[in-house]
C-alpha cells in the first residue's frame with residue numbers, strides 16, 4: 013500500500029472506536045444515519061484519490077454545500093456586489109443563529125444558515141427551477157460527476173425547517189433578502205439534500221485547493237480569485253463557533269455539515285474529506301474534527317506552518 017493510504021488507515025483505525033457526539037435529529041430523516049459510518053478520502057493536485065473506511069457511502073451535503081454555492085454567487089456577481097448582500101465576519105454563533113447586522117439585516121457570513129440562504133438567492137437564474145438546476149450543475153462540476161437529490165431528506169427538511177423559513181422572512185422584512193422567502197428556502201433545502209460520498213467531497217475540496225480547477229477532470233469550475241475567496245471565508249467562518257479553535261489546532265480552510273461531512277483544503281496541496289455522523293455541540297463531526305487534528309499534526313498541514 014502507498015504511504016498516504018497507510019496513514020489514512022491508521023487514523024481511521026485509531027478513531028473508529030470513538031463514541032462521542034450525537035447524530036443530528038432535528039431533520040427527522042437524518043436521525044436514521046448509522047453512527048458507525050466513517051470514511052476518509054484525500055485527493056492530490058495530481059487528481060489521485062486515496063481513501064479508507066466507508067468512503068463510498070452516500071449522505072447529504074447539508075452545510076458543506078455553502079462554500080460551493082458562495083463560489084457560484086461570486087462568479088455570478090463579483091465580490092463587491094456579493095459583499096453588499098452577505099458579510100464575511102465570523103459570527104461566533106451557532107450555524108442556525110439569527111446573525112443579522114443591526115439596521116441592514118445583512119447576514120454575518122455565507123457559512124451560517126442566514127448567509128447561506130441569502131447566497132442561494134443571489135444565484136442568477138430564470139426562476140426557482142433554473143436556480144436549482146444551476147446549483148446542482150455547479151456542485152456536480154466540483155465533484156466531477158453528476159450528483160442528485162436525496163428526496164426523502166429534502167422532504168423531511170422542507171416539512172420541519174421553520175427556523176430557516178423564519179430567518180428568510182426576517183431578512184426579507186429587513187430588506188436584505190429581495191427574493192421570495194419560501195422559494196429561496198426551498199432551493200436551499202434542495203441544495204442541502206444533494207447526495208455525495210466522502211470520495212466526492214474530497215474532489216470538491218481539492219477543486220478549491222487547486223484554485224478552482226477540478227484536478228480529477230481537469231475542468232475549471234470557478235476562477236482562481238473566487239476559489240481563494242471561498243477558502244478564505246471557510247478559514248474564518250467554516251466551523252461556526254468552533255472556527256477559532258479549529259484554526260488554532262488544524263489550520264486549514266474547512267466546512268462541516270450536520271449529516272457529518274467535513275471538508276478541508278490544503279491550498280495547492282490536497283483536498284480532504286471525512287464523513288462520520290455523530291456531531292459535537294457546534295454541529296461538527298466528532299470523528300471528522302479528530303481525524304483532521306491527527307492528520308494536521310502528523311503531516312504539519314497548518315497553513316501558518318513553514319515546511
Ligand code: GLN
Pocket residue numbers: 073074075076107108125169176201204268269270271295
Ligand atoms: N440543512 C441544514 C439546515 O439548514 C444545514 C445545517 C448544517 O449542516 N449545519 O439546518
